[in-house]
Structures are given as structure tokens and as C-alpha cells.
Amino acid sequence: MLSIAGASTIAASTGALSLPSLAFGAEEGSEEFRYSHCVMCNHGPHCGVKALVKDNKILRLEKRDGYNNNLLCAKGLSSTQDLYDPARVLYPLRRVNAKGSPGEWERITWDEALAEIAEKFNGIKEKHGAEKVLFMTGDPKEPRSALQRLAFTFGSPNMGTESSTCFKATELAVKLIVGPEWHTATSLATGAGPTPGKTKVCIIWGNNPGWSAPFSYNGLKTGQESGQVKYIVVDPRITPTAQNFADVHLQIRPGTDGALALCFANYLIEHDAYDKDFIENWAHGFEEYREYCTEFTLEKTAEICDIPVETLQKACDILVTEGSPIVCKSAAAFPHHTNGINNYRAIMLLIPLTGSLDVPGGLSIENEPINFDEWWGTFEFARSKELLPELDHLRVDRQYFPVWADTDQQGSLQLNKIPEYVENGDIRACLMLGGNAMMWPQSHEYQEAFKNMEFVVAGDFYNNAWTHDYVDMLLPVAMSFERAAPLTIFGRKVFLREPIVEPAGEARSDYRICCDIGTALGFGDVFWNGGPESDENCLREILRTIDVENPPTLEDLRAAHPDPIEIPLKGEAQSKKYELGLLRDDGQPGFSSPSGKVEFASEILREHGFDPLPVFNEPVYSPVSTPDVAKDYPLVMNSGSRVPYYTHSKERHLPWLNQFMPEPVVRLSKADAEERGLADGDMVRITSPVNDEGIVAKLEITNIVRPKTIDMFHGWHQANVNEIISRDFDPISGFPPFKEGLCQVAKA
Numbered sequence: 001m002l003s004i005a006g007a008s009t010i011a012a013s014t015g016a017l018s019l020p021s022l023a024f025g026a027e028e029g030s031e032e033f034r035y036s037h038c039v040m041c042n043h044g045p046h047c048g049v050k051a052l053v054k055d056n057k058i059l060r061l062e063k064r065d066g067y068n069n070n071l072l073c074a075k076g077l078s079s080t081q082d083l084y085d086p087a088r089v090l091y092p093l094r095r096v097n098a099k100g101s102p103g104e105w106e107r108i109t110w111d112e113a114l115a116e117i118a119e120k121f122n123g124i125k126e127k128h129g130a131e132k133v134l135f136m137t138g139d140p141k142e143p144r145s146a147l148q149r150l151a152f153t154f155g156s157p158n159m160g161t162e163s164s165t166c167f168k169a170t171e172l173a174v175k176l177i178v179g180p181e182w183h184t185a186t187s188l189a190t191g192a193g194p195t196p197g198k199t200k201v202c203i204i205w206g207n208n209p210g211w212s213a214p215f216s217y218n219g220l221k222t223g224q225e226s227g228q229v230k231y232i233v234v235d236p237r238i239t240p241t242a243q244n245f246a247d248v249h250l251q252i253r254p255g256t257d258g259a260l261a262l263c264f265a266n267y268l269i270e271h272d273a274y275d276k277d278f279i280e281n282w283a284h285g286f287e288e289y290r291e292y293c294t295e296f297t298l299e300k301t302a303e304i305c306d307i308p309v310e311t312l313q314k315a316c317d318i319l320v321t322e323g324s325p326i327v328c329k330s331a332a333a334f335p336h337h338t339n340g341i342n343n344y345r346a347i348m349l350l351i352p353l354t355g356s357l358d359v360p361g362g363l364s365i366e367n368e369p370i371n372f373d374e375w376w377g378t379f380e381f382a383r384s385k386e387l388l389p390e391l392d393h394l395r396v397d398r399q400y401f402p403v404w405a406d407t408d409q410q411g412s413l414q415l416n417k418i419p420e421y422v423e424n425g426d427i428r429a430c431l432m433l434g435g436n437a438m439m440w441p442q443s444h445e446y447q448e449a450f451k452n453m454e455f456v457v458a459g460d461f462y463n464n465a466w467t468h469d470y471v472d473m474l475l476p477v478a479m480s481f482e483r484a485a486p487l488t489i490f491g492r493k494v495f496l497r498e499p500i501v502e503p504a505g506e507a508r509s510d511y512r513i514c515c516d517i518g519t520a521l522g523f524g525d526v527f528w529n530g531g532p533e534s535d536e537n538c539l540r541e542i543l544r545t546i547d548v549e550n551p552p553t554l555e556d557l558r559a560a561h562p563d564p565i566e567i568p569l570k571g572e573a574q575s576k577k578y579e580l581g582l583l584r585d586d587g588q589p590g591f592s593s594p595s596g597k598v599e600f601a602s603e604i605l606r607e608h609g610f611d612p613l614p615v616f617n618e619p620v621y622s623p624v625s626t627p628d629v630a631k632d633y634p635l636v637m638n639s640g641s642r643v644p645y646y647t648h649s650k651e652r653h654l655p656w657l658n659q660f661m662p663e664p665v666v667r668l669s670k671a672d673a674e675e676r677g678l679a680d681g682d683m684v685r686i687t688s689p690v691n692d693e694g695i696v697a698k699l700e701i702t703n704i705v706r707p708k709t710i711d712m713f714h715g716w717h718q719a720n721v722n723e724i725i726s727r728d729f730d731p732i733s734g735f736p737p738f739k740e741g742l743c744q745v746a747k748a
Contacts, residue, residue: 029055034500035064035562037488039140039480040075040082042647045215046488047071049079050562051481051500058083058481058501066563068490069215074645078656082461083479083501085653089463090505093474099451103469110506110516113457113473117431118520120455121154124429130155131394134427136415138162138434139648142486143510145377146538147433148411150514152383153523157391158427160413162439167374169335169733172407173344176602177352179592180407183369184583188348191328191363194223198361201319201326203232205347206257206334206739210240212642216329220245230322232315234260236638236706248315251706252305254638255619255740257334258343260312262616263301265346265353266293267316275324275355282578283352284593285601285612292613304616304624324354325362336640336738338620340730345602345614352598359575365583367573371547373410376486380545381538384411396426401734403608414734416440416727422449429455431517433477433510436649437467438717441725441736442690459513462653466717476507483509485535487542487557493564496557511538610732619740620728621689623708629689630742635672636709637688637741639721649715664697664719667711668745673701676746683748686712688724688741695719696748710743 031054037046048064049072058080063070092113093105124132135151135158137144144161151159161168170189171182178184193216194202202223209216223229224245233239233246234257242249252260268274269290279286298316302309319326328347335344356362371378379385388411397414398405404414418440421427430453440446443466450456450470458468459475468474481500488495503509508516515534518527528537540554552565574580581587590596594603601612618625623636645657652658666686668678678684680701687694697712697719705711712721728737 031059035498036481036500037064037495037497038072038076038079039142040079040647040651042139042141042650045069045213046490047073047076049076049481049500053500056501064562067495068493071214073214074657075647075651078651078654079480081654081656082651083481083504085462087463087653088461088504088507089474089476090507091476092506093463095472099456099470099472100447101469102465103463103474105463105474110508113475114516114520116473117457117517118522120429121431121521124454125155128428129394131158131391131396132156132426132428133158134413134418134421134430135159136161136413136430136432136435138432138436138439139650140434140480140510141375142483143433143514144375145373145382145486145542146511146514147431148377148382148384149526150431150518152387152391152411153518153526154521155391157388157395157411158413159411160415162415162436163412164415164734165333165336165439165736165738167332168404168412169340169730169735170330170332170344172404172733173335173341174348175407176341176345176403176604177348177593177599178583179594180409181583181585181592182409184365184592186374187366187369188351188363190332190334191330191348193219193329194229194327195361196223196226197228199223199229199325199327200322200361201230201232201324203234203326203328203350204241204245205234205328205330207329207331208235208237208239208241208641209329210244211644212331217241220329230318232318236709237641237704237711239704248311248318250305250307250311250315252307253622253706254636254709255337255339255343255622255737256305256616257337258339258346258614258616259296259301259304261343261346261350262293262296262614263298263312264316264319264350265289266296267298268319268350268353269293271320273320273323274353278352278355278357282590282597284595284597284599284603288613289349289600292615296616319354325356325359326350326354327356327361327363333640333738335730335733335735337735337740338728338730338737339615339617340735340737341732342614342616346616349598349600349614357598358577364575365577367577368569368571370492370567371545372489376489377542378545378547379410381542382410384409396421397734401732403604403610403732404734406608407604416729416734416736419445419449422452427453429453431457431459432471433459433513435460435467436464437470438649438715438720438722441722441727441738443720443722445727459510464717466720475513476505477513478503478507478509482507483511483535485509485511485538487539490564492567492569494552494557494567495564496554496561498561509535511535605732619737620726621742622740623742626689626742633687633689633742633744634708635668635743635745637712637725637743638705638709638739639712639725640714640738641711643713646713646715649717652715661713664695664716665700665713666697666745667700667702667705669703669705669707669709670701671707672745673699678745678747684745685748686710686721686724686743686745688726688743690726691724694724695721699745710745714738
């Protein structure tokens, strides 16, 4: 079995290893099974991998028995093509031409790379302050806790992640309802599926687990088979999830979700179908909220959402007649709207309104949460509790998005203003691990910002021109099957993650890169002097800082491997933890919100000068808010949906997966295509009010898409849909409007 400490690297004389030399073992080698998890689907679901290995080569992947998630889809089975891709970056590279041009690189040693990084970062720290250095991660998300430790130790609070365009806004919306306590908010942030025999109604809102989350889909199927759950699906598209589950499907105009949620609330209150006891004892600002909801009648809301009033009536009747508890199953990136936070608050307030908060069959809060952060480290390992309070005033996002900054207890910078941070001189250098310049609206502005920084170093698997043409140095990063850290955690189960094969070339794990850079910067005592034992040292520190009785050690996990160690609850699982004083640091009943209650009117927002209610506002660009613009751009934009075989911009280059969608695709209804004289398979140009040059993609005519709306996949560097999205950010969260706006489609 390969040790998790000190695996030797593969020697090679070129910048890439050929597929045969990597992928096939010697005849005389012995075979053995090793265990890890797949990361091809981003942050989860971490499907278990059982790999047959011979001579440091993976011969076969199988699903892992005795493991929470043990399904390997096409992406997981294609992960060996990623691992053995001859285009991988295998050695540190330094740019020898100007940034902004196609990269010309020279190979350097790790010692040279670390010395230059230390010289640049420490020089900027001495001259301008440590906060002028930005630390950021994209996908994979695994290095985040280690990178936080590096940033905060260096003295910069400016560490951000791609979650500043993803999960963090759902978390923020919930914090504005129940308070900033992180474990409570993250338990509730994206909702949950039904509990058979207990849940009465499940609202699947802007989520299609039929394509993006097979385990959630199975849970929905179990609820359906019980015959006791009614499903309301809210989605502009006719997805497999809508087809297979919807008792009522509300195919609303993108960006109008908040109005629909307020209509649901109004109907429940009007029909006396809400939990009066909960509201009386645990609600704050309810009367303001009740009065505001009266504006959203069935007729007005049907007009706003552009749906038949009869269909809306059916959905409202289900909520009233079926009763509670209800659950809402949403998506991590739901608030991609200029009014995203308030739209999502309106949705999530349906849970406490119906008495469905932390009750059997409703939306539950984690029991006895362990102090793991969402990236499988601990707050203590990341040093966020220790160092962030004294650095917090130096955050560069505070002047733009103070609500985001004030409610963030982990240290997660809002990255969406990078062009402004650089232009103002607030950020001068950057270390990015897995960064992708395409992830932002008007991506070219972010490319220009990286170009204009004094020094940018990136760690990645590949040299991606759309990002790395704008950096000074590129470091080779070990892939999932080549690294040990972090741990794999399912609730209270902790699995050791075994490196299946040794890193190719001179690739190093993200955790080791952070430790090596930290040591080069002069903090060797905090990073165990870096080196090949970095992963093991980090894991020991994470396990040491788990706040439970008798935390498991690395030796305990090794002894149990491939099985997990489960950390038991001290007592029984509890419902209505807010009544028992289990959600507040002071042990008092209630919530961590300013009022100590569920806030239907947010006092945090009121303090920052915002309307405290979950107000509905039209998108910045819409047929209603900008009718003159809509004359030239009559189609509503909806981007960011997923397909089963790609995750964001990943996997599109892999031969086994590229065959399914070899070129960028935009979807349009038959009626809209005929109106424009377009045929299926035509190459079309999509333009918008902020980009009249647009992008070109292949047209797919489908009944999946509602009329007057497009559905465009993101992640294609050949047709980056984010280039036609405006930089009109939600003023509370700073989130971009990926799922709204206006556009036009014409033959290219």
C-alpha cells in the first residue's frame, strides 16, 4: 500500500508524459486494490473509488462498497483519462514573454519557483502590506483550508474561492434569516429532499438532480414511491426532474422566483395554513412581512412570472391542503440574480412559516456539529478563529459588500470585484489554485486584472490559455488519485483518503504546495517545514483540532481503512434545537440572529441600510424593467445549467466525454427558432445589451426550453457565455446575474 507520506515522483525529461508510459503497468508487477474518492463532480458527492493498481498504474476503477456514495458515472470512469492526459503540466514553469500573449515558458525547479514566490510576496508585503496579496481557489475545492492557513499566517485576510459565485449566497440568505452561526446556516442553505412518511410537500426549486445529483434524485424517487409526498417543481425548463416528479410544474420567467415565493406565503397566510405557534414565539418582523406579501395575489404573480394563473392556483392549493412539514430542494448557485439574496430569502422563509424548521420531515439542522469547515479542515487548522478577527478590517470586499463581509465567519472574500481591487491598488499579487478566469461575467476584465497584477502564480493540472496567458508562473498540481489530503467526511463518518498512485512528473498536492510556500515565506514552524510529509502533517493537525471527545488519530484511520471511523453523538438526536439552547454560543434558546428569532425582516439588512424584507425586484435587464432594450434583445437569458457528463468547464477535453457534446450548444424553443428562420444544428450568434459582438454556438431546438428564453451551457472557452452577462451584481451578496438578463439569437 502506498504511504500517505513521502511518495516519490516519477522521473521524466519532458514537460508531459505519454499516455502509454503512464497508463500501463509492467507485466511482472503485482496487483492490489487502493481506495479514494472521485472529484469529477466538484464539491461532491465524492463517490467511492476502488482502484486496481499495478506498478503504480491504475488498471481498473470500481465502485467502493461499504461507502456512503458508491456510484461511478461516466465522469468518474473517465477520470483515468484526466490522470493520464499527456497535456498535463508536470513541472514548474516560468513565463518568459509578456502576460496577455500566448504563453512562452521555461522549465524551472521547485526551489527556484519557491524562492521567486517568496521574494515577490514578501517584497509586496514589506512595501505595501500583506493584504495586497490575494489567495484564491477554484475547482477542485480541496486546498481551501490549507490556503486559508497560508493566507492568514502571511497576514492577508484576502482569501477567496469560487464559492463567491456559488454556494456562499445561499448560505448568506439563510444567515439573514436565522443568524450568522455557520453550522446552522450551512445545514439549511440548499434545502433537502423529503423524508418518506413524514414530509407532505417537496418544492424542487431551480434544481435538476436528474442530471446533476443522482443520490438526491434517488431520495426524491423514494419519497415519490411512498405515495405520501406531493411535488411542486419550479423551473423554466422541462427537465427530467420536472417530468418525473412534478404534480405541478411552474415554468416561470427567470428572475421572478421571489415573487412566486411571496405569493405562496400570502396564500398560506390568507388560508390560515401557517404555524401560528411558531410565528408567535419565534418570528421577528412577521407583521411587516405579512403586509408586504398581500401585494402578491395569484393574478399579479401569474403575470409577473408569466405562467397560467390556473397552474399557480393548483400549486397553492397543494400547499394548503397537504399541510406541513414541507421541504425545499434547491441548488447551491441558485441566487445568480441581481435580486438573488432576497429571492432566496423569500423561498426559505416558507420553511419556518409552515412550522417545518428542524422538525421530522422538515428541514433539519445538524445535530452536535463537529467543527469541520465545509472544506474538510477545521476552523482551528485554517486559523480563521485565531487570526481573522485581527485582519478582518483589511478585507478588500468590505467597501463593496459589507453584509457579505460582516456575516462571514470563515474568511471567504467576495472575488467578483477583482478588476476594481486591482485598479484601486488594493490587490497587487495573487496565488491561485485551480483558478479559472472564465468563471466571471465579462471575463476579459478579469484576465486584464490578472495581467496588470505585479505577480501571479497559478497551480493547475493543465495550461489553460484563457487563464494562464495572464499569469507569471505555473505550478504542477497532483490530481485526486495522487494525493491524501484532505480527509473524506460524510456527516460523522471520517474516511482516510489513500493516494492510489504517486504524483506524475514533479506534481505536488495542494496541501504540500501551501506548506512549501508557507515555509519559503518564513513560516516553517507553522507549516512543519513543508516537504513530502506535508499532507500527513496537515491531517494530524486537522484531527488534533477536532472538538470531540477522543478524536481519532491518523493511526486510528489507517487501522480502520478502508472502513471509516464514526464519531458518535454524545446524546440523542434532537428536533427543535432552537427551543433547547443548542444553536447559540450562550446556550440560550433561540437563534444567533440579532433578535434571537427567525427574522422575516432582517435586522442585519436594516442596519446596513437595506430594506429588511425579502423584497421582489425585477432583474436589471428584463422585458418588464427595460422594455426598450427588450425590443432588440427579446429573449430572456438563462445560463449555467448542467449536463450529466460535464462539471462547469471540466472534462470537456476528455475523449470519452467530449463525444457527447463536442462543441458549444445553445438551446431554443421551436417557435423562437422558426421566428428567426433557424434550423436545428445551425451555428448561431448570441448577443446581449452588454456585448453586441456576442458568441457563436450550435443551435439545439428543443421543447425543454420555455418560449422567449434561451438555455446556454457555461464552461466553453470557445463560446464563453459569461462574456455576454452584465456585471450587475446583487448589492447584498455581490453575486452575478447568470440566470437572468436579455439576449438575441441570429444565424452566424
